[in-house]
Amino acid sequence: xxxxVILSGKGGTGKTTVAxxxxxxxxxxxxxxxxxxxxxxxxxxxxxxxxxxxxHEFKSGELxxxxxxxxIACGNCAEACRFEAIIPxxxxxxxxxxxxxxxxxxxxxxxxxxxxxKLRDAGRWFTSQTRFGPLYHAHLFAGGENSGKLVTLVKQxxxxxxxxxxxxxxxxxxxxxxxxxxxxALSGADLAxxxxxxxxxxAHDLERILDTATHFRVPVGVLRNKTDRNxxxxxxxxxxxxxxxxxxxxxxxDDRTAIEAMSRAEPVTITDGPLSTALHHAWEAxxxxxxxx
Amino acid sequence: xxxAVASGKGGTGKTTVAxxxxxxxxDLSPIYLDCDVEEPNAALFxxxxxxxxxxxxxxxxxxxxxxxxxxxxxxxxxxxxAIAVVGQQVLIFPELCHGCGSCTYNCPAQALHEVxxxxxxxxxxRVLPWDRGLPAHSSSEEITFAQGTLNVGAAMATPIxxxxxxxxxAPEGTDLPVILDAxxxxxxxxxxxxxxxxxxxxxxxxxxxxxxxxxQAVEVARDQLGLPVAVIIxxxxxxxxxxxxxxxxxxxxxxxxxxxxxxxxxxxxxGRTLVEIHPEYRARFRQLFEALP
Numbered sequence: 001x002x003x004x005v006i007l008s009g010k011g012g013t014g015k016t017t018v019a020x021x022x023x024x025x026x027x028x029x030x031x032x033x034x035x036x037x038x039x040x041x042x043x044x045x046x047x048x049x050x051x052x053x054x055x056h057e058f059k060s061g062e063l064x065x066x067x068x069x070x071x072i073a074c075g076n077c078a079e080a081c082r083f084e085a086i087i088p089x090x091x092x093x094x095x096x097x098x099x100x101x102x103x104x105x106x107x108x109x110x111x112x113x114x115x116x117x118k119l120r121d122a123g124r125w126f127t128s129q130t131r132f133g134p135l136y137h138a139h140l141f142a143g144g145e146n147s148g149k150l151v152t153l154v155k156q157x158x159x160x161x162x163x164x165x166x167x168x169x170x171x172x173x174x175x176x177x178x179x180x181x182x183x184x185a186l187s188g189a190d191l192a193x194x195x196x197x198x199x200x201x202x203a204h205d206l207e208r209i210l211d212t213a214t215h216f217r218v219p220v221g222v223l224r225n226k227t228d229r230n231x232x233x234x235x236x237x238x239x240x241x242x243x244x245x246x247x248x249x250x251x252x253x254d255d256r257t258a259i260e261a262m263s264r265a266e267p268v269t270i271t272d273g274p275l276s277t278a279l280h281h282a283w284e285a286x287x288x289x290x291x292x293x
Numbered sequence: 294x295x296x297a298v299a300s301g302k303g304g305t306g307k308t309t310v311a312x313x314x315x316x317x318x319x320d321l322s323p324i325y326l327d328c329d330v331e332e333p334n335a336a337l338f339x340x341x342x343x344x345x346x347x348x349x350x351x352x353x354x355x356x357x358x359x360x361x362x363x364x365x366x367x368x369x370x371x372x373x374x375a376i377a378v379v380g381q382q383v384l385i386f387p388e389l390c391h392g393c394g395s396c397t398y399n400c401p402a403q404a405l406h407e408v409x410x411x412x413x414x415x416x417x418x419r420v421l422p423w424d425r426g427l428p429a430h431s432s433s434e435e436i437t438f439a440q441g442t443l444n445v446g447a448a449m450a451t452p453i454x455x456x457x458x459x460x461x462x463a464p465e466g467t468d469l470p471v472i473l474d475a476x477x478x479x480x481x482x483x484x485x486x487x488x489x490x491x492x493x494x495x496x497x498x499x500x501x502x503x504x505x506x507x508x509q510a511v512e513v514a515r516d517q518l519g520l521p522v523a524v525i526i527x528x529x530x531x532x533x534x535x536x537x538x539x540x541x542x543x544x545x546x547x548x549x550x551x552x553x554x555x556x557x558x559x560x561x562x563x564g565r566t567l568v569e570i571h572p573e574y575r576a577r578f579r580q581l582f583e584a585l586p
Contacts, residue, residue: 009332011477012304016502040478041302041506062372082393098484098517103393104372117372140480142512147480148448176303176477177331180448200564201308201334208332211445230562254558259500259531 003170005189009209011176013197014225019173020047020267025283027132030168035158036137037151037185038175049265050128050135058123060146062102068092070114077106098143151184178212191289192218197226198234221249228253250282295471297490301506303477306496306527311474312338313567317578319422319434327440328486329476330453338566340425341438343418349453351392352407356383360404367396413443413453428568450482479509493520500532521586528553548581
């Protein structure tokens with residue numbers, strides 16, 4: 001079984017469009033499990049219109065809670081806190097839940113034992129069924145911490161399902177950026193499909209996501225999206241990828257039918273526009289990674 | 294006034310809006326902070342002269358082996374499993390550490406001290422739009438510019454964002470307009486950016502993805518942080534009217550619409566700003582700024 005993750009560095013380059021298309025194309029030839037680990041902006045479900053099967057709580061991280069009856073407003077907690085999460089008051093201090101990192105440093109300094117750590121209800125994760133295979137996805141509550149942990153959890157659950165089902169491919173739709181949730185999404189992947197765009201910002205961010213994948217020793221395949229917006233930039237990206245031996249696996253043109261298809265909750269590959277054709281070619285190029293070691 | 298430009302979904306045009314807003318206010322000497330430290334892109338459009346540079350990071354524990362009794366108390370107090378005591382050895386995992394200082398404080402043998410662990414860099418300088426050939430009304434216009442950059446392979450973006458803001462914005466605040474270019478999503482790096490802002494300017498697109506992620510971003514900014522929210526619709530004309538309906542229902546003012554237009558997409562792909570592509574946007578951004586609540 002292979003595990004592929006779709007990443008981009010820059011947001012909005014087309015990760016989810018590509019994920020839905022590859023899910024559609026892969027489902028014709030192999031057994032597939034899907035995971036959407038962009039847990040604070042999970043969009044794959046909007047394209048695949050899945051049937052929800054199960055919902056699970058995600059409890060993670062802790063929150064300091066000050067008992068106002070025992071607080072003597074000495075200020076030790078605020079002094080200990082490095083995250084500016086403790087708000088002074090005349091009679092009692094209190095904690096800003098959005099700034100609290102759950103480190104408990106305040107509890108060790110409180111002379112009256114007024115501070116307790118409480119487990120946070122941080123989100124939900126779901127299993128669903130799509131036309132192309134089971135989907136594992138999640139929703140991190142607004143402002144949530146620990147997105148990396150939720151990414152890891154969803155991916156592990158999806159992986160167990162893929163092993164149970166004897167699937168050929170676990171396809172993971174990843175988050176933007178290069179930080180904690182991206183690192184969590186990359187771990188264990190056999191291939192990172194990097195969707196970049198032929199823009200000044202896309203080219204700049206490509207370098208950092210390729211460096212991140214290389215740092216964690218995950219092989220990459222690059223898809224250049226929106227190539228007709230700036231053909232010179234598209235060529236510059238190709239030259240850059242060639243120089244660092246990051247293989248190109250597709251060139252995807254701008255295509256309005258993509259947005260229209262997605263708005264109907266359909267992958268763009270069911271249409272016959274230029275983007276659909278290009279994605280069919282990209283799949284032919286990527287398919288060989290399924291059998292190779 | 295501190296304005297955070299955020300979005301939920303990536304690639305909706307946060308940087309496009311933020312840089313053009315800054316250029317439109319350049320006679321007021323605004324401050325621009327690129328808080329998307331995983332993929333900072335504003336410098337590609339504003340071409341700042343960066344004159345100061347410093348490391349950003351956090352304090353992590355280091356062990357003095359001559360004092361350590363391997364009692365294991367440090368590992369017990371750490372909420373992040375960033376310290377393990379195995380036999381007589383103390384193992385520290387810097388990538389899990391949040392720098393809260395609890396281990397050092399609680400060590401009964403005073404065997405721990407803190408050392409600086411770099412996570413990224415901060416840079417600051419200025420943008421002189423006139424000299425750079427950017428739209429400007431006079432050569433005296435100037436933007437103070439600063440950005441943070443997360444090191445490749447480092448997970449934690451929030452300390453860099455926090456330190457960037459502390460470095461440039463005085464603790465007592467400022468009378469100058471401040472523009473914060475936020476990262477995508479709704480997790481902790483976004484909360485860190487929005488913290489202390491006076492208003493969130495949400496950039497969205499009229500697609501199911503844009504709407505889904507806008508809802509979550511509004512939940513963080515308005516419902517959790519209590520910030521006023523105004524909306525800019527980018528790529529107006531694609532997709533559906535659902536974003537409009539949502540904004541009306543929630544009482545969120547739509548302060549600007551940027552149409553889906555080939556010339557804009559191509560210009561931005563080449564690294565040009567909206568006010569260069571269509572100079573009339575300077576007056577529109579100015580008007581928008583003056584009408585903000």
